[in-house]
Amino acid sequence: MLQRLWKLVTTVVVIAVLGWVGWWFIGAKGQEAAIAAWFENQRERGWQAEAAAIEVTGFPIDFNTRIAELHLADPQNGWSWKAPELSADSKTFQPTRINVTWPTKHSIAVPGERADVTAKSMTSVMDLRPGPAMELREASVIIDALVIKAQSGWTASTAGADIKIAERPDDLAPPNSYDVLVTANTVVLPKELVQRIDPTGWLKPSVDTVTVKGHAAFDDPIDRSVVEDGRIAMRAATIREAGFEWGEMRLIVKGAIKVDDDGYPVGEIKVEAREWRQMVRLAVSSGVIDRGTARSITKGVEFLTALTGGGDDLSAPLGLSGGKVRLGPFAIADAPRLAPPR
Numbered sequence: 199m200l201q202r203l204w205k206l207v208t209t210v211v212v213i214a215v216l217g218w219v220g221w222w223f224i225g226a227k228g229q230e231a232a233i234a235a236w237f238e239n240q241r242e243r244g245w246q247a248e249a250a251a252i253e254v255t256g257f258p259i260d261f262n263t264r265i266a267e268l269h270l271a272d273p274q275n276g277w278s279w280k281a282p283e284l285s286a287d288s289k290t291f292q293p294t295r296i297n298v299t300w301p302t303k304h305s306i307a308v309p310g311e312r313a314d315v316t317a318k319s320m321t322s323v324m325d326l327r328p329g330p331a332m333e334l335r336e337a338s339v340i341i342d343a344l345v346i347k348a349q350s351g352w353t354a355s356t357a358g359a360d361i362k363i364a365e366r367p368d369d370l371a372p373p374n375s376y377d378v379l380v381t382a383n384t385v386v387l388p389k390e391l392v393q394r395i396d397p398t399g400w401l402k403p404s405v406d407t408v409t410v411k412g413h414a415a416f417d418d419p420i421d422r423s424v425v426e427d428g429r430i431a432m433r434a435a436t437i438r439e440a441g442f443e444w445g446e447m448r449l450i451v452k453g454a455i456k457v458d459d460d461g462y463p464v465g466e467i468k469v470e471a472r473e474w475r476q477m478v479r480l481a482v483s484s485g486v487i488d489r490g491t492a493r494s495i496t497k498g499v500e501f502l503t504a505l506t507g508g509g510d511d512l513s514a515p516l517g518l519s520g521g522k523v524r525l526g527p528f529a530i531a532d533a534p535r536l537a538p539p540r
Contacts, residue, residue, distance in 0.1 A: 225261060226255075226256075226261060229254050229261055230253070230263075233249075233252050245270065245271060245272050245273070246270065246271035249268050250266045251267070252264075252265050258290070259289060259290060260289060261288050261289075261290060265283065265284045266282070268280070268281045268282075268283070268284050269281075272428065275428045276308060276309040277306070277307065277308050278306070279304065281300075282301050282303070282304070283301055284299075285298065286299075287299075294327070294328050295324070295325045295326075296323070296324045297321070297322075298322045298323070300317070300320040300321065302317055302318070303315070311348055311349065313346050313347060313348040313349065314346070314347045316347075318343035319343075320341045320344070321340050322337060322338060323336075324336075331422060331423070332421055332422040333421040334365070334419070336363070336365065337362070337364075339360070339362075340358075340359075341356070341359040341360075342358050344356050344359065351390075352388035352391070356383065356385045357383050357384035358383055359381065360381045360382075361379070361380050362377075362378070364377045371413060372415045372434065374416045374417065374418060375414065375416075376420065378411070378412055378413060378414060379410070380408070380409070380410040381407070381410075382408040384405075385404060385408055386403060386404040387405065389403070395483060395484040396483065402444065402445040405443070405444045406442075406444060407442060408441075408442045409439060409441060409442070410437075410440045411440070412436050412438045412439070412440065413435070413436050413438075414432055415432070416430055416432055417430075417431040417433055417537070429538075431461075431536070431538060432537055433456065433457050433537065434454075435463075436453075437451055437453050437454070437467060438452065440452075441470075446476070448470075448471065449470070449472075449477070450471075451467050451468070452467065452470075453465060455518060457536050457537050459539060460521065460535075460539050461535045461536055461538055462533050462534075463518045463533055463536055465518050466516065466517050467516050468515050469512065469513070470511075470512065471512040472510065474499060474510055474512040475496070478495055478499075479492075491530060494528050494530065498525045498526050498528050499512055499514065499525065516530075521533050
């Protein structure tokens, strides 16, 4: 009896092991084939999509994917990316949750510029919904010591950055809504840009912190088509906090907007600013606004701040409508287009 039971247990274990081995090899070869097919599909669409090797290892628990000598280029949108290697790791029992290790050195090109990008480390986690569309459920990117050196000569960097995006539950928001969190510290802007913004040398060479917290709703889910087609249309957003600290200057924006049929934001946001006069001066010197607009803004803000004692601190609502940013009755700037016209 014992011998029969032992044979049965041994047979079950052997079948289970063989089944697991078969499952792993089928999954590994399936991943390699799927990646190769994606590259081929992009070439058929007119992209340059090349890789020297695609390899999946990690038996028996992991799928460790390595893509060597990666080169992607989209002529229609004018960007390209070259990297010596990209690593993507997942568990066999959770293949759609992927840990990505980005190369510490790679290059990006856009129309009119090419830049080398280096980082001490750059990692991300992506949780995708199973299926060919690869809809995003959650993603995060952590960057340590990022430096961007452009071929034209400018350099920018950040000591560290953290980016997170995650689906919002349907009962809390419209469909295709995502929470967004972006933080960065010690952001060094190109020296040429800082000199243009502030020829007097008043500004520090680096922005202390940059923060964005909020959520946004889009026409469609964020999926592989966003990468392939480069198109995404925002329809509404809530800004819990967005702003920066740069030496003596501090700016915080909060509010909610919707996007009109022409693709422009409509709503109201509250602006809290420290050293607002200096911000206006810098906006003029950088060419963001002209002197006439600066005078109108200054008069309007002085009127508002007079109600609370004056000074260089501002707390006021800004309206967004008709493709303009408005301070009271004054249109002070053009609003960004957030979606194509309907």
